[in-house]
Amino acid sequence: MYGCGGEAIGLSLLILGLCYVTNPNNPLFVREIFPWPWIASVIIAFQYGFGPSLLSIAVIAIYANTKLIAGDMSLTDFQSYLLSGVFLTLICTLFSSSWVRRIQNTDVLQAYSEERLKSLSRSYYMLRLSSDYLEQNIISKPMTLRLAFRELQKLNLNADTLLSPDVAYSFLQIISQFCQVNVGGIFLYQNEWLNPEPFVEIGLVGELVTHDPLIKRCMESGEISFVSINQIEEASDCLYLVAVPLLTSENGLIGILVIKEIPFWNLNEETLRILSILAHYFSQEVIVSSEVTDFLRNYPDCSVDFAKQLIRLIPLKENLEIDSALVAVMISKKLRAHNVIYNLKNQHRILDSFWSVELEEYDVLITLMPFTSSAGIYGYITRIKNYLHTDLGFSVNNEEIRIRSMQLYADTPFYVMQYFLNFINGEDIG
Incomplete structure (x- = not known):
């Protein structure tokens, strides 16, 4: 701030000195084509704003006042000279402030654009690395x-x-x-x-x-x-x-x-x-x-593939925390003519195993879904609901069609299956 003030005073004195050298009889250029001493105030206003330009105005006003006291300038000329100079400086200050704001806004936008461009460049670089890693992963692991x-x-x-x-x-x-x-x-x-x-x-x-x-x-x-x-x-x-x-x-x-x-x-x-x-x-x-034989002894109508998969997957949950799931779609026997169970079997994934169970009022299709989390269960049930509604025209969660699901937990295959069958039967599972 002090540097701006000193520069304003020094520049004003310098220009007044130049004006005196070039026009000693009228150094303020009163009633001339242009009052050249005000150039100092204009320059300071453009460079530093209205505050420092007031110092330049004060220097010129003091010098003009000495001329007024000496009788070299009339009061009317003194007033009009100062008023015109102040207005000129004020207009230049407003113009300068407007453009300074625009330049600052432009600088901010440019800085943001540069930062955004750097961020996008980094993201693109990471995407390229991820793509290269994925390509290498696909090459090195040709199967899922x-x-x-x-x-x-x-x-x-x-x-x-x-x-x-x-x-x-x-x-x-x-x-x-x-x-x-x-x-x-x-x-x-x-x-x-x-x-x-x-x-x-x-x-x-x-x-x-x-x-x-x-x-x-x-x-x-x-x-x-x-x-x-x-x-x-x-x-x-x-x-x-x-x-x-x-x-x-x-x-x-x-x-x-x-x-x-x-x-x-x-x-x-x-x-x-x-x-x-x-x-x-x-x-x-x-x-x-041998474990399949024991399991089928308790559930003779269960498919061998279903029993084998269940016996394999439960230890994976117990020892490695690999989630798997059981999903039961219960179809009322009134809908047997529509072959719903048969159509649902065509919606299975490559690893899924099935077991068709007949209850008193329902035909039940139990699907064993390996490596399926709760999110996978939700996605599968949503797909089944959409298929039943869109392709077969049936609504779900009513008396005719029900869906039950459960994730496998660490216990013997017999008790896990017994728990799930009691669950879909609505029996006491406590």
Whole structure:
């Protein structure tokens, strides 16, 4: 502020001095074409605003007053000179303020536009990285998790429900395709002894080094183990990258899946979790037949596929927190002529299993939906309601059509199914 005032006074004195040198008889240029001393006030008004320009006006007014006292200027000329100069300065100040505001607004808009452009550039860059990652992910994982489970469902055990080399090798091929495993194998655990010879292998995994820190940790913890400084202190001594136990539903050890070579970018948390899920699912397949027999003994009209899937999925919920769901569509027997149950079966997803149950007043289609959260249940029910209303012309949640749903929880398959059947029957489930 003080710098502006000094500049205003100095510039005014400088211009007055120049005017005196060029026109000593009339330095204020009174009654001339233009009162040149007011140029100082105009410049200060444009540069700093009306406040500092008042100092310039004061300097000129003081000098004009000395001329008035000396008799070199009449009172009328003095008044008109000051009034015209003040008005000129005020008009220039208003003009300057208007344009300063416009320039400031333009600067603000430009700053916002630049910041927005930078933000969009960063977003575009992240989108490009995400696209590259997605492309790499699609290339490295040519099948989805659902398709991987679908392939696992096609694996068949021999007549004695024992694990055969063909089935185990097919499982390794699925693991190799989904997780890009280059070298790995399955080693069986029999008679409380881990056989070092590979039961099946992809690549050349060789004889198992049972004293490897990774293998020891996997055997002791019964959980997936992988090379990590946080997990294994002797990580530099490990010959293998990942070891996954193959456990039955009763935590009995069948064997170990050992991975020796896998691409560096694939050894991440997502891959390890998928390995755990696939290995857990596969190990349940080995002894599922006896459990299916027990389940079908209690529910003889249940389909074998439905029973097998239910027995596999409940341990996934208990051990890995993988959600699955049961959805029952209850159709009044009065609507049997419309084949509603048959039409609903055509709306299933690739992994879903069905069980048709006949109650006293309703025909019930129970759908077992693997890997389905509460949001997935809502989406499925909404799709079924839209199909019933749009394609078949039926309304839902009345006496003729009802829908019930439940997520699987950790208990025996028999009690989970009994609970759900009581629920759709409206019986006491407390």
